[in-house]
Amino acid sequence: MIINIGRNIKQLQTGTIENASCPNCNNKNGLNFSIYGGFVNIVIIPAAPIKRTIIVECDHCKKTWKLKELPIDIKDNFKKQYKKNPVKTPLWQYTGSIILMSVLSFGIYTGIQAKKAEKNYIKSPLTGDIYLVNNDGHYTTLKVKSVSKDSVGIYLNDMEVDNSTGINDINIDKNYNKTQNFTKQDLKDLYDKNIIYQIDRN
Structure with a gap:
């Protein structure tokens, strides 16, 4: 452009x-x-x-x-x-x-609001939530399969990318073939460490 x-x-x-x-x-x-x-x-x-x-x-x-x-x-x-x-x-x-200042201010405000919402999302997962993960420069996604009182069933993405801009390309159903159970505290710890750095909820 x-x-x-x-x-x-x-x-x-x-x-x-x-x-x-x-x-x-x-x-x-x-x-x-x-x-x-x-x-x-x-x-x-x-x-x-x-x-x-x-x-x-x-x-x-x-x-x-x-x-x-x-x-x-x-x-x-x-x-x-x-x-x-x-x-x-x-x-x-x-x-x-x-x-420009209005756009920046709006962007900062929406970013703050999104982070507030994510803190609630990580405490109360819902089926279909997507977690964007950065594991030492390897980017991938996790998808919530099921939620019980203390445990969360997670679909693991078979693919990973080395740049966060390409992460949406691997967030497709055919890549979620393995599952693993996490406690809610496990997920919160990953979020607090910024390994789970973004949560998308439809």
């Missing part, structure tokens, strides 16, 4: 720096400034504002500078003047960041 990241930059404000002389030609009150800004967009969604650039040009000799390159007195004059009429950043330029 290709993600299209772009920059949208435009002139936000112009003016003349008051009480300032050109460092190049000494012409007074002829330093014109332009403030450029914008935002980074992902596809067509504004993600975050871009740091603004301030360009100063002498209207007499036409020499240009970035504001940070000018003498301190000119920069101070500009800052005093700018405080009276600053360029505000519109909230919509943070749209992408807000969406």
Whole structure:
């Protein structure tokens, strides 16, 4: 998948720096400034504002500078003047960041809720529960066959993979041919040790 990241930059404000002389030609009150800004967009969604650039040009000799390159007195004059009429950043330029934070927050919340649910699942197994297992980098699944008061009958998966992303490919009925009985405490111990690292319940 290709993600299209772009920059949208435009002139936000112009003016003349008051009480300032050109460092190049000494012409007074002829330093014109332009403030450029914008935002980074992902596809067509504004993600975050871009740091603004301030360009100063002498209207007499036409020499240009970035504001940070000018003498301190000119920069101070500009800052005093700018405080009276600053360029505000519109909230919509943070749209992408807000969406991203919302998605992350939702993901964290659902993850926490899933872990809370799993703690109940491991204490009260149901027939059909699927346990995802990581045994020293060997990934496989267990399937609950039956549940009694203290014992849980488990189908063992004949297959294993070396990457968790492939575990769903082996979670098929034909791979569950052997069974083994576990106590509920055995299963809880495996979960507490993160050997059973996820529980899926339909």
